[in-house]
Amino acid sequence: MSGLASDEVAEDYKNSLEDLTTNDRFQISNLTVIAKENTEHAMAISRVLENHIRTTPPTQKLPALYVVDSIVKNVGTPYTLFLGRNMYQTFMNAYTLVDSQTRRKLDEMLKTWKEPVPGSLDTRPVFPPDITRGIESALIKARTAALQQQQARSHQEIRTRSRVATPPNWTNSPTMLQNARHYPSNGQAPGYQSMENSYPLRFTPTPQQSQDVDLAALNRDIESLIAAARGEFTNNPLDPSVQQRLKALLDLQGILQRQELTQEQLRLVRDQVSALGPKPVLPTTQAVPPIPAVPTPAMAAAPAQPLSQSFQQLLNPGTLAGLIKATAARQQPTPPPANSMPQMPTGNSTTQPAAASTPENPLVAALRARGLLPGSSAPSTAPTPSIPPAFPFIVPGQVRFTPPVQAPQAMSTSENSMDVQMNTASIKIPRHGLITSLYEAKSNRCGTCGRRFFATEEGKEKKARHLDWHFKTNQRMADAAKRAQNRSWYVDERDWIKSREVGDDQSLADAETSGDSVAGADGSSAKKGPPKQWIHAPNDATLRNTPCPICQEKFESTWSEEVQDWIWQDAAKVGNRVFHASCYSEVTKDGPGPADGNTPIGRTSTPDSVLGKRKAEGTDSPGHHVRVKMEPV
């Protein structure tokens, strides 16, 4: 297994994985075959898979996990071994970020992992039971919490918040017990129950480990938080989460000022503050909840240690200040309560050996509290339709299972950074993410020509104008089919330099002029540039034979397609007399200028400017064989 070859295989595999965006059986089996043929690189491939699942957008996590599923079922060892190591993180990370439908699929997949490979003689489950059990118990906890929270919310908003702040409390609630009754079906009941029961125990020891709380510092912190929240409130007065948070902070401040709190309560409050938690009213009144079930000391000992670690981490003054700053800057609207966060991992550690995740908690907590997983972003990164987005409790769940930095980052790099170096090496790197700028970024398509528009208001407007353009063009084409068309002369350099491309997405008025100036370039249209003047040719014979009073030339009648009548080009009726429009403007505008019109004839070198600058005294209007008032040169 030479390092280079392995790297290459991994790189190839990564590229192939990036192409996998949908649940495509063919691609997945292809990827499985590749994995099978490269078992000597199993470690590299497993790592690539894990990384890919972690970084890929939520919609593409399921196919990637199906690849894992396919590999472990069809290839087995050594992949089971390599992939099993981090399966807990991989799975939970994905699970927290996908929608409920995908979650159901993941649940189903997980179920099959507990069973032997179908059709295989091997009776062992796909993954060792300890791996699947760990995932399952975590899922159950999250689900329970979610359900419980949902119900509680529907009952009473304030109570909900208080319960969030005091996790031990919810183990009490009847819904909790109800949920707990479902667990035996998953075969996890004993582990789960003991885990639940362990919570109170964990809370009992923690106060003993706590340091004294500096009240003044706490008040300062709260004040700064309130100031930040106020600022936010003025910016976003309608955002309920901001309102809620501000209110929570003010309440907390009131409580601190009004009441004498025990050190333990104060510590809880400080934990709340450190995480900018919602209004922790109830910790002060319901600080010690009743313990519903029989404690199991053996279990309780294990969780206590990581828990205290995480608390110490959080209680570190530097961390607190950092958290406040970070969160204030990030405008985290409803951050989760800090103290609820470590509970679930410790619970996991009690039931299964996948305790590896537990030591991460302080780090993860810090990450989250620094605004990397704010409540407001939760709905976008983790669409959880079954759970209200503002629901705070699911957030700790996400925190625990998600290295939260990665998913948002991966998405933003694919969208924003168009930073490709112009060199031969750089252009060989596939950048599928950037292709979206040509396709998916503009999802609004014109059905006729395939042009894409942004799905924004502006894009819609543009598309509407574009469709107008199509409509008008088609109308004109239907009209134009009746008469002969021809190629226009090319423009000269000057006109070309001055010309600006006209799009097919400009407003109608623009399109009107531009369409005529480009398409109607042969001058068949009577309304070019500065509108050419014409009048209907008079029916009266004498009038028709009256020459222009200025130049004494007669008018020539031409048939106009547009007007469907005989007209006099370049004519204007002034009072009762008809003049050549150009003669008249010469005389009137240019005052005593030379009556024979010394208009610069240089412009005649562009007989058919597409810019609509053609003068009336230009060359013949080719479409009409009309001799329009020629200037004596």
Add this chain to the structure above:
Amino acid sequence: MSLPGLDLAQTSVETEFTPAPPTQVSLARGSEWRFEVAHGTTVRVKLLAGTAELFGTELAASQTYTFSGTKAAIYTWHGCTLEISAGDTIDGLVNGGATATATGTSTGFPGLGGPTRGYGAGGCQSEYVAEETPMVEYANVHFALETLRQEAKATGKDGPRVLIVGPENAGKTSVAKILTAYATKMERQPLVVNVDPTEGMLSVPGTLTATAFRTMIDVEEGWGNSPMSGPSPVPVKLPLVYFYPSQNPLENEGALYRPVLSRLALSVTGRMAEDEDVRETGIIVDTPGVLGHGRPGSLEVINHIVTEFSITTILVLGSERLYSSMLKSYDNKPTSSASAAASDERISVIKLPKSGGCVDRDAAFMKGVREAAIRSYFFGNPIPSTASTALSLSSASSTTNITLSPHAQQLDFNSMAVYNVAGAEDEDEDDYDPSQLESLLPGGGINDYPGTQSQPEESTSTPVLPGTTPTPVPAPTTPYDPAATTTTSTTPSPNENNEPPLKKLPPPFPTTMANSLLAVTHAPPTASPSEVRDASIMGFLYVADVDVEKGKIRVLAPMGGRVPPKAAVWGRRWPGEVVGLVG
């Protein structure tokens, strides 16, 4: 006079063909469907599902696109399903005969004979699905350019100026199209410059053009259409056109090519200076393949282009040797732009893989392309294009193709000021002795005219009355005498004496002018040869007939009305003869 591929007609055989039922082609992501359609036959392609693009321009779903006389590829980034079916055969008179103007013009395809159908899907001559494509690289070039454009927008600099070089059939024009299409998709306005006289862009072969693209490239019609009197389903593009009446830019050591190039670059620079959108997006220059062989002279011409257009990025396709020489000469060298010194703008040379889909287009095919381009200049697009007109209100979709009606008319010899290239390879009896031609330095220095023989002119024109015959007078002042035109110029040696690239052609016009093109310039008939050479053109006249006795020629003009009194350049050798454009 022989042009390669002139005997195309003999090779085609009338075949009985029953249209095959529509075929579906499924493309996996990142693969492409390559197809070749003969001239005279059409193939219809419809995108059923997924996304697909033809040289960067996306196809609309469920629209039928009709292709004829092309070798192209439809690529998909996401996977797609295409439906391929055989289209109508274009027979001789479909375009123009029916709609000819009162002058009685009609057209046919005598030169093409019966169209040949292939036996691929939809009657393609060849079609297959390829999985290996260099599209990732091409797209990355676009993204790299886009990075530079963003930078240009932020800093107020000029956008990137890209030069695409490589031998023939390496996919240069395809890359140019892809980059252009992607840029317009990002709502940019690239200024695309074609300096390849063998193939026109928005014009006939023999032209050097510059065009700002804002709207999408026509999927079916090469680059699209230049302005017409009527509407076009795909927005028309406005090219600035110069005429270069030779196939080979290196001819005459570039004595004719380079000044035209410089003039074109000047206009492009002028446009860049004034048009903000174009300035930010930059330029894409497509070059003739002959420059891609590293032959003597070609590197000088490339250098000329790089300098004139202040190229920042050189894309080398399909030639290691050229890449290495480009790398040596240009990589990381400062650009020639005025601001380069201040901004430290440097040239980057990029090697791009040639697509496996590049096929050699033989002389016969190229001639077909050329004839189709000239035909469509006068007569429009003969292919009914249902895709572009799906929303059409008219019930008869067959009327929605753009049919143009050129005008035939007679012109007096004496009313014309026709110039011709003084080339080295002239061997016909109509060729002129280069030693009898006026002397003209490539830079446009000395112009000698009758009446002012002894006085060298300033660089500008001498007024010569139209209708008179200005006789070119070289150093030995021998007036031109048609009777004395014995051929002495069988070797290129005279060209080394800075022979004039253009000379005025006095009446009577030779009969060989029939079936060829006259480029009508924007220069007045009295202009000097150098002015005529440098002038952009208004369009083309097709000489249908030369009547020496009456002193008239019958021409086909793109539009009615008087042919503008301008100096014209005879494209005798290039784009050459097109037989049977007018019956």
